[in-house]
Amino acid sequence: MAFTHLHELIALAENQHISIGQVMLKIEQEQTGRSEEEILAQMEAQFKVMEEAVRKGTEQPIMSRSGLTGGDAFRLNEYIKNGQSFIHPGTLQTMAYALSVSEVNAGMGRIVATPTAGSAGILPSVLVYALESGRYSRDAIILSMMTAAALGLVIANSASISGAAGGCQAEIGSATAMAAGTLVEIGGGTPEQVGHAVGLALKNSLGLVCDPVGGLVEIPCIIRNGLHSMTALAAADMALAGVKSVIPPDEVVRVMHEVGTEMPASLRETGIGGLAGTPTGKALREQIFNKGKG
Amino acid sequence: MKYTSAFEIIGPIMVGPSSSHTAGAVRIGSMARQLLGEQPIQVTFQLIGSFAETYQGHGTDLALLAGILGMTTDSSDVPNADKAAMDQGVAYTFTKGSAGTHHPNTVLILAEGATRSVKLLASSLGGGKAEVQELDDFPVTFTGEKPTLIFSHTDEKGFLAAVSRILNQNGYNIARLALERKKKGGSAMTICEVDEIVRQEVVQELKHTMPGLQEIRFVQTV
Numbered sequence: 001m002a003f004t005h006l007h008e009l010i011a012l013a014e015n016q017h018i019s020i021g022q023v024m025l026k027i028e029q030e031q032t033g034r035s036e037e038e039i040l041a042q043m044e045a046q047f048k049v050m051e052e053a054v055r056k057g058t059e060q061p062i063m064s065r066s067g068l069t070g071g072d073a074f075r076l077n078e079y080i081k082n083g084q085s086f087i088h089p090g091t092l093q094t095m096a097y098a099l100s101v102s103e104v105n106a107g108m109g110r111i112v113a114t115p116t117a118g119s120a121g122i123l124p125s126v127l128v129y130a131l132e133s134g135r136y137s138r139d140a141i142i143l144s145m146m147t148a149a150a151l152g153l154v155i156a157n158s159a160s161i162s163g164a165a166g167g168c169q170a171e172i173g174s175a176t177a178m179a180a181g182t183l184v185e186i187g188g189g190t191p192e193q194v195g196h197a198v199g200l201a202l203k204n205s206l207g208l209v210c211d212p213v214g215g216l217v218e219i220p221c222i223i224r225n226g227l228h229s230m231t232a233l234a235a236a237d238m239a240l241a242g243v244k245s246v247i248p249p250d251e252v253v254r255v256m257h258e259v260g261t262e263m264p265a266s267l268r269e270t271g272i273g274g275l276a277g278t279p280t281g282k283a284l285r286e287q288i289f290n291k292g293k294g
Numbered sequence: 295m296k297y298t299s300a301f302e303i304i305g306p307i308m309v310g311p312s313s314s315h316t317a318g319a320v321r322i323g324s325m326a327r328q329l330l331g332e333q334p335i336q337v338t339f340q341l342i343g344s345f346a347e348t349y350q351g352h353g354t355d356l357a358l359l360a361g362i363l364g365m366t367t368d369s370s371d372v373p374n375a376d377k378a379a380m381d382q383g384v385a386y387t388f389t390k391g392s393a394g395t396h397h398p399n400t401v402l403i404l405a406e407g408a409t410r411s412v413k414l415l416a417s418s419l420g421g422g423k424a425e426v427q428e429l430d431d432f433p434v435t436f437t438g439e440k441p442t443l444i445f446s447h448t449d450e451k452g453f454l455a456a457v458s459r460i461l462n463q464n465g466y467n468i469a470r471l472a473l474e475r476k477k478k479g480g481s482a483m484t485i486c487e488v489d490e491i492v493r494q495e496v497v498q499e500l501k502h503t504m505p506g507l508q509e510i511r512f513v514q515t516v
Contacts, residue, residue, distance in 0.1 A: 217312050
């Protein structure tokens with residue numbers, strides 16, 4: 001691998017005067033021997049699955065397999081239509097998209113893990129939002145998925161993208177950072193600004209515990225996908241405005257790993273602590289898993 | 295370096311909700327189907343550990359069924375696997391077993407077809423990765439990520455040497471080779487992982503040449 005840290009990835013882009021997405025595309029070609037066209041065609045196939053998943057839950061209410069959750073993407077989509085929201089309706093649509101993907105996932109529909117199934121809503125929601133703004137080409141969006149991949153690789157290799165290993169910050173936090181950095185590149189920011197977007201977004205997720213009710217990828221996973229899509233957009237705008245992560249992004253990634261290591265096991269995808277351990281969380285667990293017994 | 299490809303971060307395309315409880319379970323079912331080598335008629339799934347505790351919520355039952363019916367992790371028909379089983383006349387039962395020393399996400403599958411049966415103990419290790427722990431009571435392990443040949447044979451001198459020789463002569467590189475036997479000269483099973491899919495004529499050559507061979511089966515997950 002040609003890079004382990006963000007500063008190395010940024011230097012590769014700056015030295016060759018290309019984007020981070022193009023750096024990743026070249027590296028993927030070198031490592032696999034596949035052509036640029038093949039790689040981008042596979043990414044586009046994944047983008048199509050993302051597009052289906054962002055729409056499905058906004059067009060009709062989707063219930064999860066357990067029956068615990070569902071229909072929130074549809075609810076939000078209907079609410080947006082009356083034009084009275086605090087967040088600008090177009091922007092709020094992004095949240096509906098993120099909720100939709102997560103609901104499709106909980107309902108055993110098809111999604112793309114980005115980087116995991118539990119955090120699969122965030123990147124698709126901002127990519128579709130960016131495409132629908134009409135300011136960027138479809139090709140630019142497909143290429144930007146390579147940017148997201150590069151940022152995710154740094155986090156996966158220097159920290160973690162597993163809730164069981166590093167808590168929710170490693171899944172939702174990583175996805176938010178990937179989405180923020182990717183938006184900066186789509187929006188014409190420099191590789192350095194991409195790095196700051198990652199740092200800013202990741203800082204805002206530090207300490208987030210993985211506490212799914214009943215161990216299922218539903219509560220609070222779906223809501224966190226929705227809200228963090230907003231964080232990704234905001235962090236991208238901050239970075240494009242010139243706001244910097246005073247703690248260097250690589251140090252933020254590093255500390256995310258350290259915080260994850262210090263988290264007790266009950267808060268790392270065991271379905272024991274946090275929201276899973278609340279009276280209602282425990283009651284819901286009973287309700288789901290004792291259904292059909294005795 | 296744990297991760298090296300863009301597609302390990304963006305991807306795979308999969309049916310939710312969980313890579314370990316759903317995608318990994320489809321892969322286990324798929325391996326059981328390939329090992330059975332024919333349409334199943336009767337299947338028993340004994341769920342162990344977290345699989346037993348949470349299978350309804352994660353759709354692990356549907357995922358295992360989907361796999362044994364020949365579906366893949368990205369098939370949108372996975373949630374309807376129970377109906378597909380009914381349509382195809384496949385009878386199935388789910389039972390619970392105790393965890394013991396097994397990985398938390400483990401299943402013991404007993405599958406019967408018209409002419410044969412297979413017994414498979416396998417675990418879902420996370421991120422959609424699945425691993426067989428025991429096959430027909432032999433303690434063999436494989437993931438099916440690489441093309442995998444499974445030889446059932448009698449323990450005879452020169453067996454592994456012959457496997458290596460024939461595969462080498464035909465240009466194949468062996469990634470992993472492991473033999474388990476009941477006793478010296480007794481029944482044995484050999485697992486051979488190769489880097490590329492072995493051509494049918496080479497499989498035939500192996501069948502005709504290998505000493506003490508009963509059969510060769512092939513597994514690869516997608």
